[in-house]
Amino acid sequence: MVGSPRGRRDHWLVGSSATDSLSDxxxxxxxxxxxxxQVRVFANQTAAWKAATQVMRTPDDGIPRSRFRPPIHVSIWS
Structure with a gap:
């Protein structure tokens, strides 16, 4: 689910399991x-998560940048 800065909950981004009436x-x-x-269905949870991350990074649509921390990837070389 993705919320907006104004506190409204605009869109639910879900995987394809949401189309099964018996799914959680x-x-x-x-x-x-x-x-x-209000529901946007994606091919899988990974695609829904990626779309949600993109929305959160957009200041007009997602949470304020000051509250969002992007993922950090660390590579360790031996």
Whole structure:
């Protein structure tokens, strides 16, 4: 799920399992009464996570830059 700086929860970014009415994701969306227009389905969780990361890095759509910490990759050479 991705929220906006104004505190609204605009879009839910989910993997394809959300299309299965018996999945945990689908049940959660129903429980929270999330409208279908607010759900974006991706091929898998990895694709949904990547899209969410991109949205969070965009200051107009995601969380403020001051609150977001991008991933850090460290390589160790012997």
């Amino acid at each position: 994701t689908s049940r959660l969306l129903r429980l929270l009464r999330v409208q279908e227009s």
